[in-house]
Amino acid sequence: MLYPTKIVHQNFLYTILTYLTTTILANCPENCICSSKSVVCTCSDLSWTGPLDGERILTLSPFLKLEYVDLLIVHTCDKLIIPNDTFTGLQLNDQLKLVSIRQIEIEPFAFRGIQKSPRQFVIQDAQIEVVKENAFAGLFNLEHFWWRNVSIGRIETSAFSGISKINYIYFRNALINRIESGAFANMxxxxxxxxxxxxxxxSMGDQICYGSQIDEIVFENANIRATDLSLFGIFAxxxxxxxxxxxxxxxxxxxxxxxxxxxxxxxxxxxNxxxxxxxFNLHYNYSTVIYDxxxxxxxxxxxSFPVENISFITIRKSVINQWTSYGINSGQNIGKLQIEDSKISHLHPAxxxxxxxxxxxxxxSRIEKxxxxxxxxxxxxxxxxENVEVASMSKSAxxxxxxxxxxINSSKFLMIDEDQLEFSHSGFTCQQDDCETNxxxxxxxxxxxxxxxxQNRCITTETFEDSKICIEEKESIKPDGLVCRKRVEIEECICAKEMDTVRVPDTQATILxxxxxxxxxxxxxxxxxxxxKFIYLYRIATIEIETINHHIKFLQILHSxxxxxxxxxxxxATIxxxxxxxSFIDKITPMSLSNAHIFELTFNQTQVYNIRPNAFFDTKIDKMKIFQSNFLRQVV
Structure with a gap:
């Protein structure tokens, strides 16, 4: 048995729902199907290639008489035009989808005056010739703004300006011909x-996100042609x-x-x-910069741009071909620059x-030069x-x-320009019992x-007196009677016995x-x-030079x-x-100094006898210096 009150209520609700449904249907945009919660617009099952009688175009009419919609879908059209102010006054609660549309044209301020933006806005399987300036101005409080499988001719300057409070703007499988400067500015x-x-x-212009506030920007699996300034002026x-x-x-x-x-x-x-x-100059005011x-x-x-206010710069597992002059210049307030597991082909001057x-x-790491x-x-x-291999280091690096x-720890300098090295008034990390190095x-x-x-000093974490630091050279007596003292890279030898003849000893040193x-x-x-690489000979009664191999860079003979x-x-040889x-040179026989390259040849207070013809045959001498020396019985 129905009570009269319940009958009245049911009749009232039925009347209201009927009225709302009738109103929605009566105010439904052209070429759309409306229900109480959704609007679906299409171009009558139009195929992607278009009918024979011409292109089917849908112009979305304004939603002036609809205040509330959960879902709006437009699909399967040759061309969709969304005029400005189309969504004025509309509450679009859940989703707006533009799907399978050959050409979408969104006029500036199409979303101006929208009362509530959709939770999701999806543009999928579509093509847009131009995303116009202020096309999306007015959109706010979106969870997702999806662009899937789209082709875009051009995104104009300020196309996304005026949108706010968006969780995700997400492009996936997108082919974009041109993003103009400032396209994503002022968001x-x-x-x-x-x-x-x-x-x-x-193509991507300068400062595409100029003045925008973005928590995270991600480019992944992309092929991008940009400018130096494309990511300039961002707050992220x-x-x-x-x-x-x-x-x-x-x-x-x-x-x-x-x-x-x-x-x-x-x-x-x-x-990767x-x-x-x-x-690097464009990274100013970046707290952390990592290239991995x-x-x-x-x-x-x-x-034009100083490098300032960077706490950490890390280059890891990377390759740099050319680090050019002034690559980092006028830098202030920079913390730590770390390069690890990487290769640099050339560090240029400055x-x-x-x-x-x-x-x-x-x-x-490895540094070529x-x-x-x-x-x-x-x-x-x-x-x-630390643990760095340097192939070549120039003078005055x-x-x-x-x-x-x-x-400097556990590192190799393979072709260091070592003709002059001075290590003075400096501290080095030492071990008390490492006698040779000390x-x-x-x-x-x-x-x-x-x-x-x-004038150097020992630096150590241990506590002991300087007098207890071992600085004894490693002494050895060679088989032919030479007495030598070695300090890692330097070995000094003298003839202690009256030996008639000695030869250059075996050595691991760089300087003898x-x-x-x-x-x-x-x-x-x-x-x-x-x-x-370096040989110094002094006070030797007779020196017979038989061979000088190509490793030797420096030969000096005094008082001999x-x-x-x-x-x-x-x-x-390249000397x-x-x-x-x-010194006294009694003879330079034919071909004895031939087929070599000597950068600098110096005779200082030296007597030279008998330079024979072709003694320097096919040898290149870049510079010759002669001071207070005599060349006697010289045959030209």
Missing amino acids: RGINNLYMREGIVIS NRIHIFNTKWHAEKSPLPRKKYRPPKQKVEEFFMQ SSINRLI GCKIANLLSLE AIFDTTLDSIEIKN FATKFLEHSILYGFTI FADTSIDYLT ALFLHPSIHNLAWKFE VLGDCRRLILNLNETKAPNL AISFVHPNSVQG EKMIFSN
């Missing part, structure tokens, strides 16, 4: 801007780039003095990607210029080189640099060598000093001296008598300096 409260999976951007917590090929082109700067825009990024992280132009597993063709300079850093650490003054006018508290603490740094040589160690002998035969082909009697004694001082 507020954006949590995530993602371009992931199947992203191809043929994180910028992450994964598995991406990033090709940047130089951005022309105004001729007048340019004032860089404000920006702030907590973390920049590029991983390649970039042709990396400009990247291929960097050129690290370049941009003089690669880091006029920059103040807390520290630089290079670990487990250190150029002259690569840290010119820079100030560092600490510089650590650390010149014009202030480094409080330089630490002697090298703390015990100056009595000879004027190319390598000088003087030998003197006070009656007769020396210099034949380096029969000597085991793999590291030997010399004979070059063997042909091709320097064949194939930086050959110096004869206060």
Whole structure:
């Protein structure tokens, strides 16, 4: 039995629902099907290729008479036009989907005045020739703004301006011909801007997110052609780039003095990607910068922008082909630069210029070439080189640099330009019982060598008196009577016994000093001296030079008598300096100094007899110096 009150209520609800349904149907936009909670618009099952009688176009009419919709779907059209103010006054609660549309045209301010934005906005399987300026202005409080399997001709400047409080703007499988400068500028409260999976951007302008506030920006599995300034002027917590090929082109700067825009990024992280132009100056006000597993063709300079306010810079498991001059310049308030498990082909002069850093650490890496003054006018508290292989280091690599603490551990310098090395007034980490190493740094040589160690001090965490530090050289007596003292890279020998003839001893040293002998035969082909590059000979009554192999870079003979009697004694050798001082050369026979390259040949207060024809046959001498010397009975 029905009670009269319940009958009245049921009739009332039925009347209201009937009225609402009738109203919705009556106010339904053209070419759309409406229900109490949804609106579906289509172009009458139009195929993707279009009918024979022409293109089917749907112009979405304004929702002026509908106040509330949960779901709006537009699908399967040749062309969809959304005029401005289409959504004025509408509450679109759940989803807006534009699917399978050959061409979408959204006019500026199409969403102006919308009362409530959808939870999800999806554009899928579609093509847009131009995303126009302010196309989405007015959208707010979206959970997801999806772009899936889309082709876009151009995203105009300020296309996304005026949107706010969006959790995700997500592009996936998107082919974009051009993103103009400032296309994503002036967005507020954006949590995530993602371009992931199947992203191809043929052209990207400058400062695409200028002035926007974004929590995280991600590019992943993308192929992008951008400019140096594409990611400039952003406020973001994180910028992450994964598995991406990033090709940047130089951005022309105004001729007048340019004032860089404000920006702030907590973390920049590029991983397993390649970039042709990396400009560190553009990372100013980035707290942390990390390049991990990247291929960097050129690290370049941009003089208009100082490098400032970076706490950590890490280059890890990466390759840098060219670190050009001023790659980091005018840097202030920079914390730690760390390079590990990486390879740098060439550090150019002034690669880091006029920059103040807390520290630089290079670990487990290889550097092909250190150029002259690569840290010119820079100030560092600490510089650590650990387990690093340096193929070539130029003269004065650390010149014009202030480094409080330089630490070199377990590293190799394969082709260091070592004709002059001075290590003085410095501290080194020492062990109390490492006698040879301590002697090298703390015990100056009595000879004027190319390598000088003087006025140094031992640094250790242990507590013991300086007098207890072992600085004794390693002494040895060679089979032919030479008495030698070795300090790691320097070995000094004298003839202690009255031996008629001695030969150059086997040695692991780089520098050999030998003197006070009656007769020396210099034949380096029969000597085991793999590291030997410098030879100093003094006060030797007779020196017969048989062979000087190609390892020797420096030969100096003082107060001795010399004979070059063997042909091709320097064949194939490249000698930086050959110096004869206060000596007597009785003969230089034919071909004895042939087929070599001598950069500098010096005769100082030396008597030279009998330079025979063709003695220097096919030998190149870049520079010859003669001081107070005589050449007698010379045959031309």
